[in-house]
Amino acid sequence: MADSSMFTVPQTIGHILCCKCGVPIVPNGANMCVTCLRSEVDITEGLKKHVIIMHCPECDSYFEPPRTWIKAQLESKELLKFCIGKLGDLTKKVRLVDASFVWTEPHSKRIKVKLTVQKEVLHGAILEQSYIVEYVQQDHMCESCTRIQANPDQWVAAVQLRQHVSHRRTFFYLEQLILKHGAASQAIKIKQVDEGIDFFFANRSHAMRFVDFVGKVSPLRNRHDKQLVSHDPKSNNYNYKYTFSAEICPICREDLICLPPKVAASLGNLGPIVICTKVTDRIALLDPFTLRHCFLSADQYWRVPFKSLFTSRQFVEYIVLDVEPVSNEVDFGGSKYKLADVQVARKSDFGRNDNIFYVRTHLGHLLNPGDYALGYDTYGANSNDMELDKYRGLTLPEAILVKKSYGEKREKKRGKARQWKLKSLDMEVDESKGRSDKDKIASEYEEFLRDLEENPELRFNISLYRNREYEPSEIASVTTGEDLPSVPLEELLADLDMSDEEDEENGMRD
């Protein structure tokens, strides 16, 4: 650039006297000192300095016309944003540079915000000025609080979740999933009933969101209805109560199923006897004799719904006498399977008689002679299934093994606390059932916890918390516990001390 070769004189700006008060100043657009300029021009003229805002004392929220209530604490960012928004379109008149709260007594019902604005005055001089806006808080209960006050049990939408099976395993698992994802955070009441759970919401959209969530984690069939509660003929406002009826499919993990001929044909002639290996929003089915597998989506299932032949309650324990692998390992749905021919005997028969069964199983990768396995006793069972009758010429093997059992080792650990624990939803229980059910539910829960220990993929979606009361016992050095699958320490979340007071957190706010 030619500039570097040119000789440029350094320019220093001198001082002139302010035309009003005579103090030496640097010349600016108005040629007045700042004080004189401020006394001349008030750039905050015409801006709102006093605003009235509505505040709901129950839920600590502020009214934003026409209909929303914004929840904000005193001296928070959201409140600042709300207050500035209330001043109208400031940017048309001045430029906002800074905004902050001035402390006021909380009970005074006054909020003060100090704003710093800039504006151009008098031939290009930019003047900056701070001023305070005062907001008067008027108390006015918001609609939802009024409704809750009037009738605390009032719900607008309800979701009735049902599964017509005799156990509650699915609901235990669902409970943990819901807790992890916080899907029931907007529920005003949760009620446990026979064969299901009812969730109550204050808003139809919350209920729909919940139904969508459950539909993503289990194969669901649902329908919805509404009932007119009140009608305002003048404004034509209709208030309804909405009900969603959702049914989870009765097929659970480890169930033995005989597929109806139509379904088997549509799945490519999958052998009518299948085991259900995993239930998410699709049902995973595995043919234990050929290691063929497939997925059944929720709509496919509900088009031709079928029931399972045997459920996990009907497990019988077998002792494995000999294992002969037949095929290589197959990977399906995250787990490996291997076909093997095994010699098994029922535990009840073992030592008493010579009943030995030669069966093919898919658990070749897990079983060794001397292991215990759980399976279905098709030899001794008398099944009354219509689907089975439809297949002519179908011979069932005498036993179908489903999973390995750690029964003996479990005996030793019975009664000892686990290193981890789970949280539970705040549910109302229907007290009309007798005491026997309580024991049944307790043993089912224990089985569910055992299931969690054995299956890492089940644990995937659930949060486990470290049990602070667990103390490793003195016999930990004994190797009995080693073969038992247990939850590794890394998977456990440190349970915050505040978590027990989660429900009271709202009340602790200052």
Place this chain on the structure above:
Amino acid sequence: MATRLMFENSCEVGVFSKLTNAYCLVAIGGSESFYSTFEAELADHIPVVKTSIAGTRIVGRICAGNKNGLLLPHNTTDQELQHLRNSLPDQVVVQRVDERLSALGNCIACNDHVALTHTDLDRETEELIADVLGVEVFRQTIAGNILVGSYCTFSNRGGLVHPHTSIEDLDELSTLLQVPLVAGTVNRGSEVIAAGMVVNDWTAFCGADTTATELSVIESVFKLREAQPTAIVDEMRKSLIDSYV
């Protein structure tokens, strides 16, 4: 002594009047108060002439002059020229200038010895200025503005320039003009100095908006407080008498 006045509700006194040591030109206005203020102050010493130039009232900005001469733009009418020649003292040379930049008052700032001009002025005009006004001519800018006649005004005793003039520029100009200069404002912070006031060696007239601070600056830089008009005018007369003899 500095006086504050207004021309028809405008504080831009320097637009409607031209003041030198030998004469004063005043625009024709609606009311006589403008003219009478000048008259009250100056009539004893120098002629105060009411005129229009080129049919306009902005006499201060389109003509340039000092005690030696007066330069008028090319569109001055013959009648105005004749009127001025008649009214002004004989030693003042009245000359019409053929110049593209016809607002001579905005382009030329002068006192009795030195003149600062617009950088784009014609060469002939420059020579004419040197000849008629009897001054040394310098082409300059004031605080980056080329209209030197608007943004500065100076007499034989001192000068006032645009407030944004840097200190180096101020020193340079002061050396050229050989008078003390100060950067300041007139008419409550207005930067157009020459439009807001007129000045000669013993008196000044400013717009009514001029604050007391500005007025004190003006009085101090132009050394108006101790100025005695008679002494200055007598000095001029003496030199005139000398030339006769």
